[in-house]
Amino acid sequence: MGDLLGVAVLGAGHMGADHIRRLDRVVSGARVAAVADPDAARAKEAAAGIEGVSVHREVESALDAPGVEAVLIASPGPAHEEALLAAFARGLPVLCEKPMVPDSAGALRVLEAEARLGRRLAQIGFMRRYDTEYRRLKALLDDGRLGRPLMLHCTHRNVSSPPGFTSAMLIDSSVSHEIDAARWLLGQELTAVTVLRPRSSSGAPEGLLDPQFVLFETDGGALVDVEVFVNCGFGYQVRCEAVCEAGSARIGDDHGLLVTARGSAGTDVPQDYLVRFVDAYDREVQAWVDATRRGRVTGPSAWDGYTASVVAEAGVRALENGTRVAVDLAPRPELYR
Amino acid sequence: MGDLLGVAVLGAGHMGADHIRRLDRVVSGARVAAVADPDAARAKEAAAGIEGVSVHREVESALDAPGVEAVLIASPGPAHEEALLAAFARGLPVLCEKPMVPDSAGALRVLEAEARLGRRLAQIGFMRRYDTEYRRLKALLDDGRLGRPLMLHCTHRNVSSPPGFTSAMLIDSSVSHEIDAARWLLGQELTAVTVLRPRSSSGAPEGLLDPQFVLFETDGGALVDVEVFVNCGFGYQVRCEAVCEAGSARIGDDHGLLVTARGSAGTDVPQDYLVRFVDAYDREVQAWVDATRRGRVTGPSAWDGYTASVVAEAGVRALENGTRVAVDLAPRPELYR
């Protein structure tokens, strides 16, 4: 097991448990070495069934556990600063869920601590940068084909907000994703912000200002507007349209990257089956490995393989003869019923 | 390393090398234990840099290599029968690329061999069953909401065919995917086939019958038509529309699953960010693990985390004051430039 990266996961709530599952069963090359949560029972449950993992109440104890080579911070935001500084002190690489640190003073302390180290240890969990559609949009903006970006129109809608969600959280929890995405897509810093407040939806909890319309200006002269509406009722929608000097590009409408330029609006058609089906191949092999490790066989069977051969042969005869050809299968063995 | 499934990969050509990469770097819980190819240099190259792998010329030697617990067959079709039978003889689970065996007589021998074992060992590589869109279509057909399927309209287009591609291969290599997909989607066997041959495209090589239009009948009374066009020139397109008693559903047009029923045509909107961004989370953590194992830090930095906090705080002030608020950042440390 020495070859796999040993990760300590801090926080075993919803997000932490999901990352533990991911490190254990989805990601290649890592293993969960330690789990920490003030609620020890929760930590224990999240770590159940994982070989060689240790369970902890305290952050420091988890970071010092045997086999820990890296840290994934998924505890509540207010606990991040202490955890990041502890990881820095040990020289451990960190993946820290957003927000890095909720208040900017604490965020600055973390920034300065890492800067003093003189090398980067932390990656912040802005996961949209890893979304296929966002990456295609970023690549398009970077290749310069559409010219300089002038505006980003963003939409961020949730079905409903969780209990205790405040008007400020529409900005610092929801729109914070757009804050990072806009900076990343444009390669520019945001310099000013204005928030407009239409009359709130009757679907929003009493007193919550929802929706809001947020406008950012950038140091490159671009404008970013964000509709944030966390009680829209109908679905989770994240969209972004980049309007550039020579075209616009839009993601988030369930049709990949829609580009409008030179008189036409369209999407790319893949040129190769590997592009179209790369994820299917990955899932196929993962499913096979998972089943095989559990001693099971699932997926298409030898009967499926045999049948395909028989039908294909009939098809070739039909092609050659120009007639209808019946498919003649051997009886189906018991094993495949 | 004992915990990871040791896989022997047979065949180190284009497809085999891709599966080796996948097992080594993408899939969780497996490792490449052996690679076999008659071309030993090719096998060696495909196995380069993988810890604990052995390289072989012969199938049998690879299957008997230490640590081999399962087999992935990616050699040319004519070699599959022997490889499958050798794996069966050793009781090794197999993932076998399609076609299982190109000729139906050989396919029947494999089927009977596994049937004699009395337990399944083989999974055949019909990877469309693992494609997200196909799975959504299958789930929709299975839930009965649209009633009984009556017809499948399928499209299978390639930019161009490789050298040596014959008219028969449009059926037994290309349409074989639709043969399996149709059987799987409908849960029915195909009973007859007719092939129509419009005048060939001038974009097809001399003598190749391309496109073809293939019609399958099923034992459930459904009709399956397939346009196969392997020199369409414009892209790789795989589409399928299922026409049912109470609606139709279509995949493959770059907009997920389009369902037409009860007077409206539309796509589902996800209800949860995990549905929308599950792949982004997987990629994010994989990218972090990969970089960390190589001693590198990539992805969003502490500067990005700090900036997001500052901008979000400005946004909350803008919300509270109803005014434009400037964003005031600390100087950017050298480390983050």
Add this chain to the structure above:
Amino acid sequence: MGDLLGVAVLGAGHMGADHIRRLDRVVSGARVAAVADPDAARAKEAAAGIEGVSVHREVESALDAPGVEAVLIASPGPAHEEALLAAFARGLPVLCEKPMVPDSAGALRVLEAEARLGRRLAQIGFMRRYDTEYRRLKALLDDGRLGRPLMLHCTHRNVSSPPGFTSAMLIDSSVSHEIDAARWLLGQELTAVTVLRPRSSSGAPEGLLDPQFVLFETDGGALVDVEVFVNCGFGYQVRCEAVCEAGSARIGDDHGLLVTARGSAGTDVPQDYLVRFVDAYDREVQAWVDATRRGRVTGPSAWDGYTASVVAEAGVRALENGTRVAVDLAPRPELYR
């Protein structure tokens, strides 16, 4: 009124009444001069309120009525032959609803009669040739950009079939539209036809073969397939995809003409507001003329015009000052409430 084309409408059923309304109120340059129907009450009702119209039981009497210069035949199919021959005998131009004549022997007699005249008098009511999407598709095929058409995939779906609809009528009533559209789009004659019959939908009336799948071959080597499904339950859908040597083009999915070629799938974006809004201008002026003739004023009022001026002035000040500018309207006069 001498300038307007005087039209005799034969048949005052559903279709005839609709054409009478169209000639009277929608189309420019025509007037209804005579209406004929064996059911005199029905003819009278359809002609009610139209100035200068005469009402008839017999075709001949209508054709000979004063002011009749042309004929629109909207009677049942079996009555068409006699009506067409009567119009030809008088040298009257005819627009004849489809089918021209239901049986081919009668159709041939009409054809020969007109051929003997040595000049065309009849236009047949294949109205799809006048549909915007079909016209765009036809223009695209004709300009040669996509190369030679190889296949047409057509869909023809109705919510439900009227009482008395037979299995044969799926062909000779429904698919007859595709028969003409295919000939027109391709510029080729159809040379053979095959009909496949999947198991009928449980939504179809007992005994009706519905859906059917119809295959046409053409003298240009193209293939035309038509799914006809007249009890699909969910909507009226007419679609057509033309697959050509260098791309494909599709209409009927509520997004204009979708063209796939050279690696991208997309729709044209209009270059001019007249293209985008030409129909709106036509409707606007027609609505104004209609209201004015009835002594009424509808549509946007002077209050709307005044308000637009005030808001636009405020907008220009906001642009110049860079600030929020309040809109200051005069009190709204009673007349505009």
Add this chain to the structure above:
Amino acid sequence: MGDLLGVAVLGAGHMGADHIRRLDRVVSGARVAAVADPDAARAKEAAAGIEGVSVHREVESALDAPGVEAVLIASPGPAHEEALLAAFARGLPVLCEKPMVPDSAGALRVLEAEARLGRRLAQIGFMRRYDTEYRRLKALLDDGRLGRPLMLHCTHRNVSSPPGFTSAMLIDSSVSHEIDAARWLLGQELTAVTVLRPRSSSGAPEGLLDPQFVLFETDGGALVDVEVFVNCGFGYQVRCEAVCEAGSARIGDDHGLLVTARGSAGTDVPQDYLVRFVDAYDREVQAWVDATRRGRVTGPSAWDGYTASVVAEAGVRALENGTRVAVDLAPRPELYR
């Protein structure tokens, strides 16, 4: 000709000439009775070939011409006030192109003049209210299914601006369409406006502030944002998304009205062929009338009608026999080649 509404058209420039053509050849129930333009040659040219029309230099002379019952004002904006007041003085109904009067003081004088009359005579040319997509959106908002509208996101893009187009004209010429559309769609008045100015596109003429981002507040608490970009280069795009308490609806993307509500995003499928093809029927009959008045016969011929009968009969035999049936056509007469 007494039955047709006699219209005086003021202004024979681009827009006036288009309206003259529309009244003469497209619209039912009207005729052009008089044309006025200070450039008499231009007026004469626009009126050429129209029976019974008189040509004028002066507005008053045109309004007093014989047969004038209504007025269409298509002269430049600054001439509108005088023309409207002259029409009011004569009690003539008016359709006045936008802007009604460019400056709000003049607009108020017109408003007060009509209010003094005590009855409406003027309709203002906000033609978007007659666009099919806008009307569907308006109907959807009015039926209350999506709840109260909270925001409108609008886009108004032109390929390029004409010479002399100023930064203010982006507001008072282009956005004036959205000003009326927003008021109409929402049934609310606009109360304040803010204009944001991203860095201008390098595709815009020197000194022109283009694009702009305009924000309107309404007396119902809604927010309206408009991207106006008159040198976008790639096309003419007018889009509007209405975000409501229980769903959103979008027009302008070449796919009708896209509604997102209750977990799904989709478009309506028409239930009836008349809905789908109503425009085709109108165009068909108009084309037939136009050709017939010119003594010509165009459109589908008796050969097309005959062929459809023969093919349909072959299809019915193919259905009954379950075989391929050849189509046997009589020789094509010379007349139809």
